[in-house]
Amino acid sequence: MQQLQKLPIKVIYVEDDETVLRETASFLEKHVQELYIATNGKEGLELFLNARPDAVITDFDMPVMSGLDMIKEIKKRHPETPIFVTTTFENDTLHLTRAIEYGITQYISKRSKPDRLVESIYDYFKNDERFSFSLKLSYEGKILSIGEKFAFFLGYTPEELLLEPIELLIEPIPHIHNRHFLKRLEEQKDIEYAHCIFRKRDGSDLLLSGSAEFSVSGNEKIYTTRWHPIDSIVKTNKEIKGRLVKEGYLKSLMKFHAEISQDIITAFTVEEFLLGFIEKLPKISVGTLGFLMLMEGTSLKSIICPSYPGLSLKSMIQEPIDLNDPQSEKEYLPCSLAARHNQMVFVDDISHLPDTKLKKMLVQNCIVTVISIPMKIKLLNRPAGILTLLFQENHTFDKEELNLWQNIANTVAFGIESIKARLERDALIIKLDMMAHTDKLTGTINRHRGMELLEHEIKRAKRYRHPFSVIYFDIDHFKKINDTYGHTTGDKVLVKASETIRKNLRATDSLIRWGGEEFLIILPETSLEDAIHIARKLRERLERRSADIPVPITASFGIATWRDDLTLDALLHLADIKMYEAKKLGRNRIAY
CATH class of the missing domain: 3.30.450.40 (GAF domain)
Known part of the structure; x- marks a missing residue:
């Protein structure tokens, strides 16, 4: 993309896709003076009425109020406002036809790079009188007046430049004195198109193009010129002079x-x-x-x-x-x-x-x-x-x-x-997130995260009318294991039990350490009959002896399946009751 001068305009950009919004807005900010952001047509219309921008950029398909409805309302109030439509539906002739009827300025495919959008905006505004720069000179080359926007653009105030020689602003060109430019004006009266190198206050050079008029008011000869940035800004004087x-x-x-x-x-x-x-x-x-x-x-x-x-x-x-x-x-x-x-x-x-x-x-x-x-x-x-x-x-x-x-x-x-820093940060975030959601001893999901998963599963079950079940189990005689063999052995029992259970669960299931020796399993898309089958398999796998643990590991399992009339607390309470029923039946049992 050719390098364009930043346009002194206000633009409203309306887009609901976060990725597209972030990338395009970042690009637009480099090319327009003020940028306002909205994520739907309603927000865009409210922004328009408050900010009165010079242009609007919008998509068609958005929540709350569509881009098309917003365009219609804007054009009712201010039909002169240029509106640029970005869309992925280039073949949607119905929407495009209606948008054209409402009076959009141009539509640009989202598949195009952002610079295509910027070039379209620049092409629209580059000849607008509001964005050209005015400068009046005396016959002697003194600055009689300069537009505030032009003066600020060059790094000055209008008062600082009043009656200063034009040589302060115009870069001398070898073999061509600046007076030659003024003489050319006097001889030709009007110049429809001219180039001139202006020097900004910071010492940088800028090539501008514009037009000029010569007039006589009484005894005073006046040169009136108007300038605007050319499409390609040449960075240095050397480039202009021969490269x-x-x-x-x-x-x-x-x-x-x-x-x-x-x-x-x-x-x-x-x-x-x-x-x-x-x-x-x-x-x-x-x-x-x-x-x-x-x-x-x-x-x-x-x-x-x-x-x-x-x-x-x-x-x-x-x-x-x-x-x-x-x-x-x-x-x-x-x-x-x-x-x-x-x-x-x-x-x-x-x-x-x-x-x-x-x-x-x-x-x-x-x-x-x-x-x-x-x-x-x-x-x-x-x-x-x-x-x-x-x-x-x-x-x-x-x-x-x-x-x-x-x-x-x-x-x-x-x-x-x-x-490198981003990758390290991402790895740290993942690690911290895992630490925040993981039980330190067993590596299973912790209770806080487990509650979040349960709430999500209930919402999903209500929305899609699909079943899910939970299994609540408790390691049998765990206090006795701790008292007899010590807490180190007790910890080994918890780790071994959680490893065994986790290896025998499906990828979609979640194992949660609920507290102490109590665990909860969430079984999505699982009926009571299927949950019973899973619990039987887990009980059998768990009671197998481990060489490094001196006692058998068994657990009592309680199963509950979600129904419409059950709250989260009620579901957990039901599973807890069933688990205690299994305990009463002699432990190492399943109750449902």
């Missing part, structure tokens, strides 16, 4: 930089992120190849490289490169030097490299230029690794391109650290 060929390449680099920043968010592993990065290099420019090596201690290891035809880099750099080994034949490789000194190393002619198998292979594959760039970690005086670029044509670098590549390499380093 048009390289402009496309630099844009590709900037787009590439933006893409890998997004890849950091979506990649599941560091390896996936790095391989994806390297595989994209040839897309920037034909003949651009590369590989990555990661730092581990004082060595370069873990080469990340796709399979280039005829260029087996992995086979050439199989062994780690020890940066402290002065005898290594790889000591003077660009990647080694870049890692050792934490600086870029540029070789414009690989014939200057020492004779190695790697150099021979590079020559055979027409590699002419090599540059190795440290992937710097902020606040650390060492790189995360080295990015090495290989060019099959002679490649010269200017300062801006080198800065772009260094920023890209640093972003890769940031990506490595971020993904």
Whole structure:
């Protein structure tokens, strides 16, 4: 996507899909001044009436009030408001026809990238008079007036620029004095289309396009100009003055930089992120190849490289490169030097490299230029690794391109650290979640989590009219085991019992330690008859002797099946009663 100037507009974005909302809103915030979010048509309409935005973006299919109904209400009140529809139903001719009848501006497929939506909005607003910049000059080139929006855009207030020379704002062009621009105005009277380089207060340059008029009011000659950002903002004065060929390449680099920043968010592993990065290099420019090596201690290891035809880099750099080994034949490789000194190393002619198998292979594959760039970690005086670029044509670098590549390499380093941190955080969250829901001794579900599962199962049973049962069991004579053999043996009994039960349950069943020697089993989609069969099997498995436990383990089982008239407490009470019936019958029994 071409880099667009941020539009000074208010936009309401209405979307109920959280993933789409998060990704698209993040993109929109970079391109519009103010962004308001709503998750259904009702919220969107209320926001519209309160905020009076310049544009609305909406989906069709949403809860509470559909996007189509919201569009209808907005157009009734303010028919001039541009509305952009994002949809996955491009073939839904009924909705699209009605939306067009209501007067939508454009519809964009959600399958398109977010920049397609931004370009559509930009195309709509770029010629709107409200967003152009006004500037009036005297014949002598003094600023008579400047629009507040324009002044703020350049980093000033209108009062600061009043009667200042235009040279403060317009970048001088070699061989063309700024007075030439004013003279051209006087001679031509009107200029329908012009380009001019403006200098912002922070020193950055900006190319604007616009129109100009010359007029005489009494004895005063006045130049009235209006400007707006051109579609492609050229970053530096040098690019404007002669590097048009390289402009496309630099844009590709900037787009590439933006893409890998997004890849950091979506990649599941560091390896996936790095391989994806390297595989994209040839897309920037034909003949651009590369590989990555990661730092581990004082060595370069873990080469990340796709399979280039005829260029087996992995086979050439199989062994780690020890940066402290002065005898290594790889000591003077660009990647080694870049890692050792934490600086870029540029070789414009690989014939200057020492004779190695790697150099021979590079020559055979027409590699002419090599540059190795440290992937710097902020606040650390060492790189995360080295990015090495290989060019099959002679490649010269200017300062801006080198800065772009260094920023890209640093972003890769940031990506490595971020993904590692995210994976560690996710693992910790999973561990903490498991700890919060797990009984420490037996590894079964704890009572708090068990109550949540029971409440969920009752809601599901009510909704789908499906049965479920619970088995409440208690280890027989457990107090006697503790008193006779000690609590260590008692703990072993609990662990062994829970392991035995868990091994003989279905994947959908849940084993919960209810307290002490009492356990509860939730059996989804299970009738009383099936629950009895399961309980019999569990009782038989449990009473088998274990070599490391000196006493037999048995339990008494109570079964209850959920009915419409049973509350959660009533269901548990019924299972508890049945379990005590089993105890009264002589233990090691089942009651239902």
